[in-house]
Amino acid sequence: MNQKTLVIGASLKENRYSNRAIKKLKATNIDVVAIGLKKGTVANVSIDTEKKMYENVHTVTLYLNPKRQEEYYNYIISLKPNRVIFNPGTENMEFLKLLKENNIKSEIACTLVLLATNQY
Template identity: 35%
Template sequence: MPQANDLMVILGLSDEPDRYSHMAMKLLQKYGYENIIGVHPTLKEVDGVKVVAKFEDIPNRPHTLTVYVNPRRLEPMIPGIVQLNPQRIILNPGTESRALTQAAQDKGIEVEEACTLVLLRTRQF
């Protein structure tokens, strides 16, 4: 289980409150996770959370990378994700990717197909 100060990265963070990635950010904050970075090609900040465009701009190894990006858009990001080397990747519903799962598992990264919101609410995060 991650600790409150562990880095959480939200791939595909949105500034739109009705988007699941935004809801996940808010719920992570509610459950005490303060070290959150979003990844989005154009946003710089969402409600006080820093957003970067490239994985190289993430300062250290995250505990969890939670994914909110369509698998077609995700495919070109696989090398960057594997190089980031998170301890765990959560593929939220609709983001499942065999290619990412295989590449991550080959590097020893845990991959979970689950909903971050459900994991948090049921204390399984």
């Protein structure tokens, strides 16, 4: 089952966890779309700089600090993903509550660890 994933906070810098996550998701044959501050490509995935209405997004994985997430609340909820993953450093109780109110699952976890342990 392909769990199309939107990476928010995508980086072109190879040492960033969002960059590694895109590569690992692609290596696991998961469709990936990404939003970041700079346009570019990572593992043949185009990084967009604007919020697009992607279809059939199963998972949103966050690489943004809680303050930067605020502008994405309504956008992410409008995509109606099955779940949102809060990677280390992105934990946000306010957004977790909003997701729950909108019947969207959330988990505080590391995308890379979930992939490495076949729990994604």
